[in-house]
Amino acid sequence: MADFLSPAERSARMxxxxxxxxxxxxxxxxxxxxxxxxxxxxxxxxxGKPDLVFPKHRTVVFVHGCFWHRHEGCKVASTPKSNTQFWTDKFDRNVARDAQVQDALLAQGWHVFVVWECDLQSKTRANLRAETLAADIRREPDIEKVRSKDFRFRQAHRRASVQKQKGRRHARRIPTSASANIK
Incomplete structure (x- = not known):
């Protein structure tokens, strides 16, 4: 489907x-x-310059647009019909960057919350979401849960890096001359 706006109008809108x-x-x-x-x-x-930072609670909040950050299952997160490859690549980069930023913040000891645009559509939904978020921010984390989550995260990260290293070793393996000398 062709764009119904001229390039100048599309540029102004974007x-x-x-x-x-x-x-x-x-x-x-x-x-x-x-x-x-x-x-x-x-x-x-x-x-990632979080939208809201709560230093007292060591918490950050990102307010993500459903379209740009690909909210799973949201009807707003549709892909444009024109120039689909460009948009797919752009959305993939956005999602990958979001994951990297969240991982970096978690590694620094921050609690990360993401609030989606569709959760804030009406005033009632926004107030309800704000109340649950405020309760989550104020809640003291159970230190054992945090430690076990961090431990599980580190274990999974180690396993992934070991698998990656094994893959590299196997990919670079060169037949040894010892097997050629066997008679």
């Missing part, structure tokens, strides 16, 4: 897409502030 202070982000910020939580916006020293 230029209006904001990365900071989006409507869902502002809605969540207001609701959390109303619930008594104080935060820092877009802290540059952290990986």
């Amino acid at each position: 230029a209006r897409i904001r990365s900071n202070d989006t409507a869902p982000e502002v809605t969540l910020r207001r609701a959390l502030h109303r619930l008594g939580l104080r935060y820092v916006l877009h802290k540059k020293g952290l990986p």
Whole structure:
């Protein structure tokens, strides 16, 4: 299907897409502030510049758009019909970057929450989501759970790197001359 906008109109429309202070982000910020939580916006020293940073609770929150960050099962996360390969590659890069940022923050000891745009569509849903998020942020983590999760994460990471190393060793294996000398 051809684009119904001219290239100039499409460019102007794409230029209006904001990365900071989006409507869902502002809605969540207001609701959390109303619930008594104080935060820092877009802290540059952290990986991915999280939308909301709660230093007191060592927690970060990302407000993701369903379309750009590929919310699983959401009807908004559709793929455009024109230039499909470009969009698929772009979405894959976005999702991979999101995973890398979350892993980096977890490795630094931060708690990471993702709130999706569709969770903030109506005022009622936004307030409900803000209340559950506020409770999760304020909840003291069970240290044993955190340790076991961290241990399991490190174990899985080690297993993956060992598998990768084994694959490299097997791929580079060269037949030895010892087997050629056997008579």
